[in-house]
Amino acid sequence: MSIIRVTVIDREGVSHELDAPTDMNMNVMELCKSAELPVEGTCGGMAMCASCHCYVESEHADAMSEKSDDEEDMLDEAFHVKDESRLGCQIQLADPLEGLIVRLAPVG
Numbered sequence: 001m002s003i004i005r006v007t008v009i010d011r012e013g014v015s016h017e018l019d020a021p022t023d024m025n026m027n028v029m030e031l032c033k034s035a036e037l038p039v040e041g042t043c044g045g046m047a048m049c050a051s052c053h054c055y056v057e058s059e060h061a062d063a064m065s066e067k068s069d070d071e072e073d074m075l076d077e078a079f080h081v082k083d084e085s086r087l088g089c090q091i092q093l094a095d096p097l098e099g100l101i102v103r104l105a106p107v108g
Contacts, residue, residue, distance in 0.1 A: 002021065002022040002023055002095055003019045003020065003021055003022070004019075004020050004022055004093065004094075004095060004097055004098040004099075004100070005017060005018070005019060005020070005098060005099060006018050006020045006028070006031060006093070006097065006099075006100045006101075006102070007058075007099075007100070007101045007102070008028075008031075008032055008035070008037055008054075008102055008103075008104065009057070009101070009102070009103040009104065010037055010038065010104055011038065011104050011106060011107070016035060016037065018031055018035050020093045020097075021093070022093050022094050022095050022097075024093075025092070026092075026093045027045060027088060027089050027090065027091055027092050027093060028052070028054065028086075028088035028089070028091040028093065028100075028102060029041045029045060029052035029087070029088035029089040029091075030045070030089075031088075031093060032052070032088060032104075037104070038104070039051065039052050039088060039104065040052070041088075041089060043089075045089035046070075046089070047068065047070040047071045047074050047087050047089060047090055048070070048074060049074070050074050050075065050077065050078040050087060052087055052088035052089050053075070053078050053080070053081075053085060053086075053087060053088070053104075053105040054085070054086060054087075054088050054102040054103060054104050054105055055082055055084045055085055055086075055102065055103045055105060056084045056086055056091075056100070056101070056102055057084065057101040057102065057103055058099060058100055058101040058102075060096075060097055060099075060100050061084075063094070063096035063097055064086070064091055064097070065090070065092070067086070067090070068090065071086070071087050071090045074087060075087065078105075079105075079106070079107075079108055080105050080106050085105065086102075088102065
Protein backbone atom coordinates (compact mmCIF):
# COMPACT_ATOMS: atom_id res chain seq x y z
CA MET A 1 0.00 0.00 0.00
CA SER A 2 1.26 3.46 -0.88
CA ILE A 3 0.39 6.42 1.35
CA ILE A 4 0.75 10.11 0.53
CA ARG A 5 0.26 13.12 2.81
CA VAL A 6 -2.57 15.49 1.86
CA THR A 7 -3.40 18.68 3.77
CA VAL A 8 -7.01 19.82 3.79
CA ILE A 9 -7.81 23.26 5.17
CA ASP A 10 -11.40 23.37 6.38
CA ARG A 11 -13.78 26.31 6.13
CA GLU A 12 -12.69 27.62 9.54
CA GLY A 13 -9.04 27.71 8.42
CA VAL A 14 -8.00 24.64 10.42
CA SER A 15 -5.39 22.51 8.67
CA HIS A 16 -5.83 18.70 8.67
CA GLU A 17 -2.87 16.56 7.61
CA LEU A 18 -4.27 13.30 6.28
CA ASP A 19 -2.65 10.04 5.22
CA ALA A 20 -4.16 9.11 1.88
CA PRO A 21 -3.88 5.65 0.33
CA THR A 22 -3.14 5.70 -3.39
CA ASP A 23 -4.01 2.07 -4.09
CA MET A 24 -7.74 2.26 -3.26
CA ASN A 25 -8.93 4.41 -6.20
CA MET A 26 -10.00 7.18 -3.77
CA ASN A 27 -10.43 10.84 -4.56
CA VAL A 28 -10.10 13.97 -2.40
CA MET A 29 -13.84 14.10 -1.68
CA GLU A 30 -13.79 10.53 -0.33
CA LEU A 31 -10.68 11.28 1.71
CA CYS A 32 -12.41 14.29 3.28
CA LYS A 33 -15.52 12.26 4.05
CA SER A 34 -13.45 9.48 5.64
CA ALA A 35 -11.83 12.12 7.89
CA GLU A 36 -15.30 13.45 8.76
CA LEU A 37 -14.60 16.85 7.23
CA PRO A 38 -17.65 18.88 6.08
CA VAL A 39 -17.83 17.69 2.47
CA GLU A 40 -21.17 16.35 1.32
CA GLY A 41 -20.46 14.68 -2.01
CA THR A 42 -24.18 14.74 -2.70
CA CYS A 43 -23.85 13.32 -6.23
CA GLY A 44 -21.53 10.51 -5.15
CA GLY A 45 -18.54 11.76 -7.12
CA MET A 46 -20.14 12.25 -10.53
CA ALA A 47 -19.16 15.97 -10.92
CA MET A 48 -22.82 16.92 -10.76
CA CYS A 49 -23.22 18.97 -7.55
CA ALA A 50 -20.08 20.96 -6.56
CA SER A 51 -20.59 20.13 -2.86
CA CYS A 52 -16.90 19.07 -2.82
CA HIS A 53 -15.61 22.29 -4.42
CA CYS A 54 -12.10 23.09 -3.22
CA TYR A 55 -9.08 25.20 -4.11
CA VAL A 56 -5.75 23.59 -4.92
CA GLU A 57 -3.21 25.66 -3.00
CA SER A 58 -0.07 23.65 -3.76
CA GLU A 59 1.84 23.38 -7.03
CA HIS A 60 0.29 20.11 -8.19
CA ALA A 61 -1.62 21.23 -11.30
CA ASP A 62 0.72 19.30 -13.60
CA ALA A 63 0.27 16.12 -11.53
CA MET A 64 -3.54 16.18 -11.86
CA SER A 65 -5.76 15.24 -14.73
CA GLU A 66 -7.19 18.13 -16.72
CA LYS A 67 -10.67 19.31 -15.83
CA SER A 68 -13.27 17.35 -17.75
CA ASP A 69 -16.09 19.13 -19.57
CA ASP A 70 -18.48 17.94 -16.83
CA GLU A 71 -16.26 19.40 -14.11
CA GLU A 72 -15.90 22.70 -16.01
CA ASP A 73 -19.69 22.86 -16.48
CA MET A 74 -20.32 22.24 -12.79
CA LEU A 75 -17.77 24.85 -11.71
CA ASP A 76 -19.45 27.34 -14.06
CA GLU A 77 -22.55 27.00 -11.85
CA ALA A 78 -20.75 27.00 -8.48
CA PHE A 79 -20.19 29.93 -6.13
CA HIS A 80 -16.79 31.40 -5.19
CA VAL A 81 -14.96 29.87 -8.19
CA LYS A 82 -11.29 30.77 -8.68
CA ASP A 83 -8.63 29.72 -11.17
CA GLU A 84 -7.46 27.04 -8.72
CA SER A 85 -10.97 25.62 -8.20
CA ARG A 86 -11.49 21.89 -8.60
CA LEU A 87 -14.12 19.38 -7.58
CA GLY A 88 -12.61 17.11 -4.94
CA CYS A 89 -14.35 14.12 -6.49
CA GLN A 90 -12.34 14.65 -9.67
CA ILE A 91 -8.91 14.66 -7.98
CA GLN A 92 -7.78 11.03 -7.84
CA LEU A 93 -5.27 10.30 -5.10
CA ALA A 94 -2.00 9.19 -6.67
CA ASP A 95 1.68 9.15 -5.69
CA PRO A 96 2.54 12.34 -7.66
CA LEU A 97 0.13 14.26 -5.38
CA GLU A 98 2.35 13.80 -2.31
CA GLY A 99 2.12 17.05 -0.32
CA LEU A 100 -1.12 18.21 -1.98
CA ILE A 101 -2.80 21.12 -0.18
CA VAL A 102 -6.48 21.89 -0.77
CA ARG A 103 -8.82 24.37 0.91
CA LEU A 104 -12.55 23.69 1.12
CA ALA A 105 -14.50 26.37 -0.72
CA PRO A 106 -17.17 28.36 1.12
CA VAL A 107 -20.72 27.03 0.85
CA GLY A 108 -23.28 29.22 -0.90
